[in-house]
Amino acid sequence: MSAAEWGLAASVFAACAVEAVEALTIVLAVGSTRSWSSAMTGVGAALVALAALVAGLGPALTQLPIDVLRVFIGGLLLIFGLQWLRKAILRSAGVKALHDERAAYELETAAARAAGRRGASFDSYSFAISFKGVLLEGLEVAFIVLTFGANQHRLGLAAAAAVCAVLAVALAGVALRAPLASVPENTLKFAVGVMLSSFGMFWGAEGAGASWPGSDAALLAIIPAVLLVSIAMARALRRSMAVAAARDDSSAPGGTSPHDDGSAAVAGREAIGA
Amino acid sequence: MSAVRSALVAVWEFVAGDDWRTAVGVVIALGLTALVAAAGIAAWWVTPVAVVALLALSLRRELRGR
Numbered sequence: 001m002s003a004a005e006w007g008l009a010a011s012v013f014a015a016c017a018v019e020a021v022e023a024l025t026i027v028l029a030v031g032s033t034r035s036w037s038s039a040m041t042g043v044g045a046a047l048v049a050l051a052a053l054v055a056g057l058g059p060a061l062t063q064l065p066i067d068v069l070r071v072f073i074g075g076l077l078l079i080f081g082l083q084w085l086r087k088a089i090l091r092s093a094g095v096k097a098l099h100d101e102r103a104a105y106e107l108e109t110a111a112a113r114a115a116g117r118r119g120a121s122f123d124s125y126s127f128a129i130s131f132k133g134v135l136l137e138g139l140e141v142a143f144i145v146l147t148f149g150a151n152q153h154r155l156g157l158a159a160a161a162a163v164c165a166v167l168a169v170a171l172a173g174v175a176l177r178a179p180l181a182s183v184p185e186n187t188l189k190f191a192v193g194v195m196l197s198s199f200g201m202f203w204g205a206e207g208a209g210a211s212w213p214g215s216d217a218a219l220l221a222i223i224p225a226v227l228l229v230s231i232a233m234a235r236a237l238r239r240s241m242a243v244a245a246a247r248d249d250s251s252a253p254g255g256t257s258p259h260d261d262g263s264a265a266v267a268g269r270e271a272i273g274a
Numbered sequence: 275m276s277a278v279r280s281a282l283v284a285v286w287e288f289v290a291g292d293d294w295r296t297a298v299g300v301v302i303a304l305g306l307t308a309l310v311a312a313a314g315i316a317a318w319w320v321t322p323v324a325v326v327a328l329l330a331l332s333l334r335r336e337l338r339g340r
Contacts (some may be wrong), residue, residue, distance in 0.1 A: 075300055086336065095337065204307070211316075229329075
């Protein structure tokens with residue numbers, strides 16, 4: 001496999017693993033509190049819908065002229081990638097709370113218990129929650145599979161990477177019978193954001209008519225560069241949050257301070273020029 | 275008609291997420307890249323510069339909103 005194909009497989013695997021962890025939490029919560037069979041039926045129905053989406057749209061996308069395809073796909077990947085990266089940087093800097101699978105599980109379990117008694121055979125609540133959870137978490141992954149796969153004409157490879165990730169997470173969930181709280185979700189999201197943004201930038205610019213120095217080898221410079229810039233932004237943000245927190249502490253008993261609103265975010269704004 | 279509208283709104287929300295300005299910025303950046311390339315000037319640098327700026331602006335907006 002080429003470097004670009006390894007990048008494709010790794011990006012799809014990581015993105016799919018993250019979303020699968022979140023979907024697993026929802027399915028475990030409704031399955032263990034209400035009905036495993038109904039929850040699993042919901043999972044199956046959602047997976048069929050996602051597979052149909054990939055199978056239906058994949059071949060249609062590959063019919064587009066290569067430059068149109070690249071600028072379209074590059075743009076979408078860049079939009080998704082920047083969203084993942086922004087949230088990962090904010091979490092890494094402590095501005096946004098880290099996703100807590102255990103808390104999400106407890107919340108979902110309480111909601112499932114409060115939803116009333118289930119029927120004798122088929123529990124529509126378990127089915128609907130599992131279906132919705134897997135479908136919503138899977139849509140973005142299906143899009144990533146489609147865009148990466150269609151652009152490199154390796155839809156099979158992208159789909160295989162996605163299936164491997166789902167299986168790995170599902171097996172871990174079955175073995176532990178608990179939400180995968182110890183998976184470093186934010187690190188994975190950071191990595192996926194870097195990969196999506198890098199590939200999006202590369203394909204988008206190429207589709208728009210730009211020629212990268214070194215052609216495909218430019219990716220070997222783009223990926224580390226995006227990673228370094230993102231880490232630098234997260235560090236700068238974290239440092240100014242700490243400075244702001246220290247200022248808030250020292251000026252707390254009635255003194256005046258430029259950060260009197262008590263928010264650590266204020267100095268964070270300064271770090272990025274806000 | 276309302277079903278078509280709902281579908282379009284759902285697609286827009288799915289693509290743009292909670293930061294539509296970044297999505298619009300990406301489209302503008304790629305358009306600018308195409309214009310620079312069409313003028314016969316090296317255009318590969320436009321997107322990376324735009325991406326760094328868009329990410330910084332997006333983080334700034336997020337902090338301002340808090």
